Each structure stands twice: as structure tokens, then as C-alpha cells.
Amino acid sequence: MIKTIYLKELTELVRDKKTLIFMIMLPLFIFPALFGSITFFAAKTVQKEQARVLTYWVANATEKNAIVDLLAQESGFKAYVDESSDSESAVDHKTDDWEKMVRSGKVDFVLEIPKTFDDELATNVQSQWQLHFNNAELTTSVWHRVNGLVNRLNKQLTHDKLILLDVSDAEIAGLVHPIQLVKVDIAKAKESLGTKLGGMISYILLPLCLMGAIYPAVDIGAGEKERGTLESLLIAPVSSMQLVLGKLLTIVTTSFLSAMMAVISLALWGFIFAQALAVKAISDIIGTLGLMDLGLALLMLVPVILFFSALVLSISIYARSFKEAQNYMAPLSFLVFAPLIIAMLPGINLDWQWAMVPITNVALAIKEILKGDFDWLIIGFIWCSQFIISLFMILFAAFWFKREAVLFR
């Protein structure tokens, strides 16, 4: 009987254009196309800004100032030539003029060097230069690019001065940076990848599981009520538990498929855009983490999917209509994201205290499993406790399906 209900619900969902759009077209084509386009345009914009020729004006620079030569030699920088005025000094001395030049777009930046710079340099006094630019547009690369040049100049000047003082190249390194910290990471590749991927998998897959459950739940709960098909089902010789399990399995299937569809989509598009790279990345991930651990991580999702499915089915059958059900479902995503964010916070590690917090415990468990260093007892406890909670939710859904006050609202 459960199989009959399950197969019929699946057939109906497959024939629904909305299901095809939400469950296949969106994760497989539309979302990747959308995110791909956004990423492409963002990357292009940053690239364009980095390659853009910046027009500049250096105020108060003497001929022997090395920054003038450095800017002139560097590609991507172009000195401003004031064709309307024959007096350069008119621009040189007024801060207001520099700001106007930047605002009007005549120059991208004005580098103001103190007139006393040569003296400061000679007497080993630190000189303060001011970079006037418009930072309202966060994409601007002026600061980054000019700062890079000034750092190079700083190094050169320091080097020249120390050479004059008869300091050798080897001593210069020890003098300028007496201590150099060398990173020695003892984390295994699996630990490192597991931590990063573990957090990501929970954060991506759990909300997707919920989203994948919501639409079919609304359709086979509130949708049945709205279309008047529920009554035919309620008078059939089928127990409420059979009815709930048949519908629940449909939601579980779509929820799981929806999450898997997202994973397949990522792999597919990765393969299309960076064929060899994607294959290598996937084989690296599987090689490092191991299929067993990946399978175990997915197994942790099972009780959560069961819980989500029973929850959304209960909400859906309570609602009078499709629209009402969708309104009830909206706040659910917050309930899922909050514990997931907690699990992603630095310093939050799986212990018995966190093992008691639903959803957060599963996210942390997935992270631990993928890291490869986990306590079977705590993982087993989380799976069983989440499964028991899911069973209670399923029993509640079956009880809900018996209540006239719910079914005939």
C-alpha cells in the first residue's frame, strides 16, 4: 500500500512542470548559469580595474625623486598633462584643486609628497606621503597598486641606505626582518580538506534538502486538500500511518535528489568549464577523503532528511491551501540556517554538549567524519538521537493525519 501511494505521488510530481523547473532546471541549469554569469562579470570587472591605466599627478615631486621614474616606467600608470594651463605650480599648491581633479575624473589619484622629503630622506626621518583618491567605489584598485609601488621604493631606499653603511645583502635581511616566521602545518591533507569541505557540505546540502522537501510536501499535503483529492484518500481503506509513510517517502526521495542534483550540477559545470581540472579536483577529494567517509557523511543526512520531510508534511497538511502552506514554510529556512551557522563558527568543535543540539550536531559530525578523526560513540549517538527525533516527528505526522480539526479545517 505504501509503495502504491509512493509511486503515484512520484508519478504526479514528475508530470508537474513546476517540479521539473524547481527540482531539475533550477539546480542543474538556471542556478549554475546565474551564479556563473555573476562570477564571470565580477571577475571581469576586477580584472578590468586591475588592468586599467591610472592617470596620476605627483605634487611637489623633485626631479630626483625615484617615485617619478618608477611611475613613469610602470605600465598601467599615465602622468596627467594639464593642457589648459601653462602654469603647473597653480595646480601644485592647492589641495582643493587636487580633489577637484580626482572628482572630475581628470586623474585617478594625486600623490602628495612633502616639500621637505629630500631633507627627511637625508636625515633618516620618516616622510608621510598622502594619496588623494576617491574610494567611494569599492572596486577601485588605486590604493592597492600605488601602495605596492611605494613598498618597492621603500625597500629600494632601505637597501641603498644600508649598502652605504657597508651592510652586506645577507645582513640587510637580518637587519630589516630580524625574525622570519616559517609556517609548518602538521595538519594532514585529509584533516585540512575535511574541515573546509565538511563545513561547506553541511551548509550547502542541509538547506538544499529542506528546499527539496518543501515543494513536494506542499503539493501532496495542502495541494491535495485544495484540489479535493484528500477526501477520496481519507475514505480509502488505508491507515493514516501508511498514508503518511507513502507521502513521506516521496518527500524524502525528492529532498535527497534535490541535494544530489546540486552536487551533480557542480560537478557537471565544473567539468564543462575546467574539464581536466574538475576531474582532478574530484579525484583528489575522493582520494583524500575516501569513499567510505563520504558515504558516512551522507548517511548522517538521512535522519535529518526524515525529520525535515515529516515536519514539512505536517505543516502542509495543516494548511488550508497551497498559499497558506508556503507562508508557513517561509520561516523554516531560518530554523535550519541558525544551527548551521553555529556549526561553522571558529572554535565550535564536536563534544557531548554540542552533540545534544539538533542539526548543529549533524553539521559538526559531518565535519569530524570528513576530517577522519572522529569518535564512533559520539557519531553513533548523534545519528541515533536524530533518528529517534525523526521517528517522533513521523508519529506526530501520522497523528496529525487522523485529526479532523487538521484535515477538515
Place this chain on the structure above:
Amino acid sequence: MIEVKQISKRFPLKDAKLVNKVANDDPRVKGRFFNVLNNVSFHCQQGEVLGLLGANGAGKTSILRTLSTALTPNSGHVLYEGLDAHENKLAIRKNIGFLSGTTGLYERLTGRENLAYFAKLYGVKDNDFKRVLDELTEQLGMASFLDRRFSDFSTGMKQKIAIARAVIHEPKVIIFDEPTTGLDIAASEVVLSFMTRLKEQGTPIIFSTHHLAEVERLCDRVCIIHQGEAKFEGSIDELNHLTGHDILQKSILSVMSNNVMTNPIAQDVPA
């Protein structure tokens, strides 16, 4: 035989506006509850057609839903051959063919798939399903649209499939709620002829309708429901004799307006 013994059903009135709106007019509102059925009793013998008559909102659909086991009464009993329907729901449901005005079918399935689905839910074997489907296809004239999606059907086609759904498991009792509402003359005739055939086969039928011509054509007896109570149960002749009218419509209105208590079962059964 179907026996309905003093069933009562009440729903909580959660909407305060509704409470205020109906409290003064409707005697069925008691505090925060709406007594949709109050000690309703009647019976239907084997091979008999019983018509449930009454104004809109009288409680006819609630009675039929209670008979179908979709609703459970707060008190009273529905007995099928002496077996309490609400204590043996799953067993009783296999023997009931229920069709209500709001019963829908699955729009993304074809007519045949809809019927096959319900046949499976009712435990009909494949061979029996094929046989019954062939018979119903011929009797209801469904051959031309049986394999089309339900969403493409006209109202008449939908009602024919809905009726076929209600009887695909060859039920022993038929309960129809306004089966011809919204149908044209031709479709109505198909439904009425089908009900006549069921009657001739000895299947007891309880159905509600507002079409008095259907009542005169099909019903052996009628039960008049008014404000959640059974006001009369008997044959049309008995009704006309009791009220002194020879027109059914006038007789029904007379019972409803005079609040004549003429239900023998209700009087016989101890409280």
C-alpha cells in the same frame, strides 16, 4: 442494512466573528461550538434508495461524511450489517463507495491511472480491476477519454470518472453527495441510469440531492434534514400524507417550517 443511531457531531467555532454572526440566528451554536448534527437517526435497507433532503447547510454532507467514516461522530453509532463503522474503519471502508460534491481526482494522471490507483488502495486484484473497468467504461461511456489526463476533462467526464472511482471496488453500499450537481442533462441521465442499475442489483444507496425529480424517480424513502436534525423519515407517499400536500416540494418545506418530529427510529432508540 445501514443503521444510523442518534449521531451527533460538533465543531469548535474558532472565528469570533462567525460566532457573533450566527449566534442569534442559529440554534445549533452552543457557546464556542457549532452542533452540526444533533441525534440524527435513520436506516437504509438492502436494495433501497434513501434520499437525504434539506436546505444548504442543513448537515447532509456531514451525515454522508460520517457514514463514509471520514468524520467520527461525537456520539451515536453508524452500523453496517450490525458492525460499528467507526470501530472497524478499514474493514468498513472497503465496502463503501463514497462520492461527495468536493471529491477530486488527480489531474496529472489519466482517467485509467486514477481508477487503477484507487483500485490498488482498495485491494482490487488486477483481473477484477480489468473486468470492472470494462463494465464501467461501457455503462458510463468513458472509452473516448479514459486514457487522457484528468486535467483535460469536462465537468461531465470528471464526474463519470469520479463515479467509477467510487464503485471500482464493487462496494456493498453506495453513498453519493449531490452526484448530478453541475452536470448537463445528458451527463445527469448517465449518472441516474447508473444509479438505477445499482439499485436493481440490490445495492443500498444513500444520496443527497436538491433535484426533486431525481428523488421521485429513484428514492424508495427520504429523510429530511433541517438544522442538523432528522425531521422526517419515510416514503414520499407517507410524507405527502403527513403534510397534506401532493407536491413533494411543498411537503418538504412544510416539514422544515413546522419542525414536525416524525422520526420513528429517533423515538424508539433510548437516549
